[in-house]
Amino acid sequence: MINKGIIEEIDHNRIKVHLYRDSACAHCSGCSSSNKMGSTFSFKYDEKLSIGDIVTFEIEDSSLLNIAALVYLMPILFMMAGYFIGQKLGFSEGQGVFMSFLFLALSFGIIYYFDKKRGEKLIDQKIKVISVDKPTLDDEVNSCSLDK
Known part of the structure; x- marks a missing residue:
């Protein structure tokens, strides 16, 4: 791009x-x-x-697609995984939904950590x-x- x-x-x-x-x-x-x-x-x-x-x-297109996948898909996948893990652990539906939101918050934390530790270096290498x-x-x- x-x-x-x-x-x-x-x-x-x-x-x-x-x-x-x-x-x-x-x-x-x-x-x-x-x-x-x-x-x-x-x-x-x-x-x-x-x-x-x-x-x-x-900016390399492949890098842009990888970053977009990380930012847009990872929260959705984490949220679904949190719900299904809650169901496997025998949680009620409300507890499963709560766990999915915990996993969503965890995904945002991972994205924030990745951005602060590696994001700037990754961008600098790919421009x-x-x-x-x-x-x-x-x-x-x-x-x-x-x-x-």
Whole structure:
């Protein structure tokens, strides 16, 4: 997946990029130019950059799918497993539902732990910067309108 954004902040070898929205949204004239920007994203990059540069980078699709599976499927699977384990242990239906919510909370804890311990390192390894461009006059006008 290819993304593009403007560098907002540089902290040693870590850059924070304000992402452009997807191409379908970015080409629409339905909203102002300040709404063309998406969320912020940070990653490690060792080359010399400046604030305001436009960076184009790619995240491996397989990594994105693995992370999406972890975040979206794991809570559902844990919740179902909690309920069925409760049933196997002879719990009532209400206790089984309570146990499924305990397992749901456990899955969120595992995702949080994974994100804090390995997530940033995993993202840094899977990002490849394609190009870095200096902003043109049009880009500077658009970025000025973001500050208002």
